[in-house]
Amino acid sequence: MYETIALHLRSSENIVVLTGAGVSTASGIPDFRSSEGLWTEDHSxxxxxSSDYFFHDPEDFWKKYKAIFRMKLLKNYRPNxxxxxxxxxxSEDRKVSVITQNVDGLHTLAGSSKVLEYHGTLNRSSCPTCGRSYSLDDVMAVPVPVCRDCGDILKPDVLLFGDLITAHDxxxxxxxxxxxxxxxxTSLFVTPFNLLPYLAFEQDHTTSMIINNEPTDKDHLFDYVLHEDLSEAVRKIEKHLK
Known part of the structure; x- marks a missing residue:
């Protein structure tokens, strides 16, 4: 299996990689939707x-947002x-595009040149009135970040519950x-991200594979399925790429 996966990786000219929380857990970032994740601990x-709560009480939103996403720790995380x-x-003759559910910015920090952050990013916030963008340093400098132009409270560029997904097309x-x-x-549980593999399934020119530490209900869509710890799987594949 590893040799076959390496062969496809080596011979393909246009690779698209869909990534989920399992890619970042080795960097110490929790999987918020796992069986022990933060969302399952407290549904509130x-x-x-949510976007509704942000507009209802933006000051309290920022207090909870920084605590839940452990914003003080964000700069301690590094690509794995x-x-x-x-x-x-x-490479010069191989294009690699990353479409990620993750909001930690680690693919960009690792140097990937084409990254689509499907659910947004924790590393930026924007003014909901004028659209001016602010860095993580700006956000962390004060308890409640405000726009220097408008004076309005900033909204994170991460996708909140109730926000429209704009990256799907x-x-x-x-x-x-x-x-x-x-x-x-990724468990391919969250819609509409989990609809993306269907597109490859319907295309004769696209080979597809999934590498995840446990089965998903979308495994039947893929030509190759590997259930293994990602770090270990990558280590074995790399041996055949050399």
Missing amino acids: REYYM TVHRFIQELE EAEEIIENADLLVVMG
């Missing part, structure tokens, strides 16, 4: 992390072997041009 957190493996697939366009789709570290 979904209410507090899986992030670096994906980045190193890029772009994600579909990226996959339409792929000759290889690789899904890594």
Whole structure:
């Protein structure tokens, strides 16, 4: 299996990688939707992390947002072997696009040149009135960040519950041009992200594979299925890429 996966990775010219929380857990970032994740511990957190609650009480929203997402720790996180493996697939004759559910920015930090952050990012916030963008440093400098132009309270660029997903059409366009789709570290539970593999399934020119530590109910969509710890799987695949 590892040799076959390596063969496809080596011979493909346009690779699209879909990634989920499992890619970032090795960097110490919790999987918020796992069986022991934060969302399952307290369902009210979904209410507090909603667009409705932000506009209802933005000051209290920011207090809870920074605590839930452990914002003080965000800069301590670093790309792991899986992030670096994906980045190193890029070459002069191979295009690699990453479409990620993760909001930690680690794919970009690892050097991947084409990253679509499907659910947004923790690393930026914007003014809901004028659209001016602010960095994580700006957000962390004060308890409640406000726009220097408008004076309005900033809204995180991460997708909140109730926000419209705006990246789906772009994600579909990226996959339409792929000759290889690789899904890594996601249970493919969250809609509409979990609809993206269907597009590859319907395309004769796209080979697809999923690498995840446990089965998903979408495994039947893929040509190759590997259930294993991602870091270990990457280590074995790399042996055949050399």
